[in-house]
Every structure is written in structure tokens, then in C-alpha cells.
């Protein structure tokens with residue numbers, strides 16, 4: 235039916251999958267996503283998995299399949315519009331002449347939303363920032379002391395981001411919370427200070443909150 239759905243799958247656990255995401259995948263001819271994302275769905279027709287290295291190639295294939303008449307779901311962690319695949323899919327679709335009107339975004343619960351919820355943060359009052367896959371880390375400096383809580387997807391390791399802030403004269407005793415692997419069985423939430431976080435190891439799957 236020449237349709238692409240970009241489906242937000244939430245932070246990782248199937249508890250946070252929406253009914254809409256489940257139905258959309260079930261009714262799609264082909265679903266494209268990471269192995270981890272695909273595993274969340276019990277009812278799925280044809281599937282194509284991607285990894286970090288072949289992501290763009292597989293997204294191009296997904297758009298081609300839709301051009302050739304398939305209904306295609308593309309899975310995106312959290313919400314597709316927050317450091318997700320939305321921008322890349324729109325670019326590829328535009329390059330290939332696929333009509334944007336035939337692309338539908340199914341929102342998902344962002345890892346950032348879950349981090350805010352777990353820490354009782356009203357996130358419309360926070361500095362919400364993403365440095366994922368970017369090197370614009372200095373954009374945090376003009377807001378870090380504006381009196382609001384900052385919630386960020388780090389660009390590098392969490393400890394490197396903490397060190398960057400210390401190197402830029404942010405108070406070493408600032409309270410920091412790191413939310414790691416949210417919604418998974420091994421979820422970890424650490425409340426600490428900037429100077430301690432600069433000496434701690436975390437995986438890449440983290441949200442950093444600076445109070």
C-alpha cells in the first residue's frame with residue numbers, strides 16, 4: 235500500500251509498547267528494526283534487521299520496499315522524533331521521491347520521558363537536550379546554570395560528559411542522577427555528584443540528569 239510507519243517502541247521493555255505500535259507492526263508486510271526491537275513483537279510478518287553499521291543501507295531498502303508497494307514499519311527506540319530515525323527516513327524518502335504524506339509516525343515513550351517520570355521531574359520545566367551522535371556538547375554550557383534541571387542524552391561516555399562540565403567550571407558538587415538501561419531487568423539509577431560521576435563507568439544506554 236506504499237506506506238511507511240515509523241514506530242516508536244519505547245525505552246526497551248515490552249511493558250512500554252503501545253497498542254498502536256503492536257497493531258501497526260502486526261498489519262505491516264515488512265518490519266525493519268534492530269534485533270532487540272524486533273524481539274519485542276510476537277506478531278510480525280516479514281522482518282529485516284539492522285545494526286549500527288548497516289542502518290542507512292537497511293533504511294534505504296525499507297523505503298524502496300514501500301515504493302514497490304509494501305506496507306513497511308520501521309522501528310525506532312523511544313520516540314522516533316527524539317534522536318530517533320525520523321530525520322534519516324525523511325531524508326531518504328525525499329531523495330527517492332517517496333511522498334511524505336505516506337509516512338506516518340507512531341509516537342513512543344522516550345527514554346527521556348521515563349527518566350523524568352522515575353525522578354518526579356516535570357520535564358516541561360527542564361532543559362531537555364540530546365547530544366546523541368553529535369559533537370555539540372558545548373551547547374549545554376549556556377543553560378547549565380540557568381536554574382533549571384538539565385536532562386540529557388550524552389554524546390560520549392557519561393563520565394566524559396561529567397568531566398567536560400568540570401573542565402568548564404561547573405560546580406563539582408552539583409547533584410547528578412544517571413539512569414541506565416531504563417525499563418530493563420538490570421535497570422540502574424545512581425544518585426551522585428558531578429565529580430563522582432566523572433570517575434564512574436556506565437554503558438552507553440544512559441540518561442543524565444543534572445540538578
Ligand SMILES: C[S@@+](CC[C@H](N)C(=O)[O-])C[C@H]1O[C@@H](n2cnc3c(N)ncnc32)[C@H](O)[C@@H]1O
Pocket residue numbers: 245246310311312313314315316317318343344345346366387388413414415416417418438439440441
Ligand atoms: C539513538 S538514541 C535514541 C533515543 C530514543 N529515540 C528515545 O526517545 O529514547 C539512543 C540513546 O537513547 C538513550 N536511551 C535509549 N534507551 C534507553 C534506556 N532504556 N535507558 C537509558 N537510556 C536510553 C541512551 O542515551 C542512548 O544512547
